[in-house]
Amino acid sequence: MKIVSFKICPFVQRVTALLEAKNIPYEIDFISLSDKPQWFLDISPSGQVPVLITDGGKALFESDAIVEYIEEAFPALQPNITLEEKATNRAWSYLASKNYLVQCSAQRSPNAEVLAERSKKLDQAFDKIEGQLGGTAYFGGETVGMVDVAWLPLLHRANIIERKSCHDFIGDRPKLKKWQKQLLETKLAEQSVSCDFEDRFVDFYLSDQTYLGRGSAINSGCFSENCATDACC
Numbered sequence: 001m002k003i004v005s006f007k008i009c010p011f012v013q014r015v016t017a018l019l020e021a022k023n024i025p026y027e028i029d030f031i032s033l034s035d036k037p038q039w040f041l042d043i044s045p046s047g048q049v050p051v052l053i054t055d056g057g058k059a060l061f062e063s064d065a066i067v068e069y070i071e072e073a074f075p076a077l078q079p080n081i082t083l084e085e086k087a088t089n090r091a092w093s094y095l096a097s098k099n100y101l102v103q104c105s106a107q108r109s110p111n112a113e114v115l116a117e118r119s120k121k122l123d124q125a126f127d128k129i130e131g132q133l134g135g136t137a138y139f140g141g142e143t144v145g146m147v148d149v150a151w152l153p154l155l156h157r158a159n160i161i162e163r164k165s166c167h168d169f170i171g172d173r174p175k176l177k178k179w180q181k182q183l184l185e186t187k188l189a190e191q192s193v194s195c196d197f198e199d200r201f202v203d204f205y206l207s208d209q210t211y212l213g214r215g216s217a218i219n220s221g222c223f224s225e226n227c228a229t230d231a232c233c
């Protein structure tokens with residue numbers, strides 16, 4: 001199977017994280033979105049990544065459809081769950097994926113006011129998931145499931161931003177912080193992106209054109225006015 005990818009795309013990372021979580025081998029083909037090759041336009045009706053090309057040569061598009069295919073075509077990450085649980089998982093996953101571009105746009109904010117405005121929807125989603133998280137290591141229990149995989153790109157990016165600029169997208173949400181830590185400890189975040197992901201991500205989101213990027217250049221990677229603890233400065 002092959003995944004057509006763009007290096008810093010969160011929708012792609014959701015798909016590759018699921019493949020990694022299930023230990024399914026795959027090839028990856030990176031394309032430039034500013035110069036899409038014709039073969040890609042021929043197989044991607046939306047002109048967007050991710051596209052999954054099955055071993056039978058069928059091109060699947062739209063990350064929601066692709067993750068459902070992967071969950072059903074291979075031994076399930078969450079076997080023996082009820083239809084209600086499956087639907088609930090889909091819904092909480094959707095809350096994550098509909099905020100991928102919200103987070104991307106917040107990360108590209110040119111100033112503090114725009115960052116605050118663009119973070120509002122993400123804050124609401126973070127509040128909702130904070131209220132939903134229980135005492136288990138992952139969303140639905142003690143093993144990684146579909147909702148964990150869907151939220152991973154948001155939590156991975158929030159972690160990079162916090163390490164590099166000290167801006168904390170997650171804020172005072174202890175359950176979400178704990179969940180982020182548990183998910184990052186699985187190493188799925190690194191395994192689901194290319195080796196140069198962090199550099200490419202920083203180049204795009206923490207350049208001198210973004211508020212967070214200008215801040216990360218101060219005090220060796222930290223907004224002094226935003227640092228709550230010495231640990232991040």
Ligand SMILES: N[C@@H](CCC(=O)N[C@@H](CS)C(=O)NCC(=O)O)C(=O)O
Nearest residue numbers: 009010011033048049050062063064
């Ligand atoms: N609804 C799509 C969204 C995918 C998406 O927005 N991909 C972006 C990259 S992160 C893309 O391919 N953008 C290129 C374009 O829209 O022309 C999905 O879930 O797969």
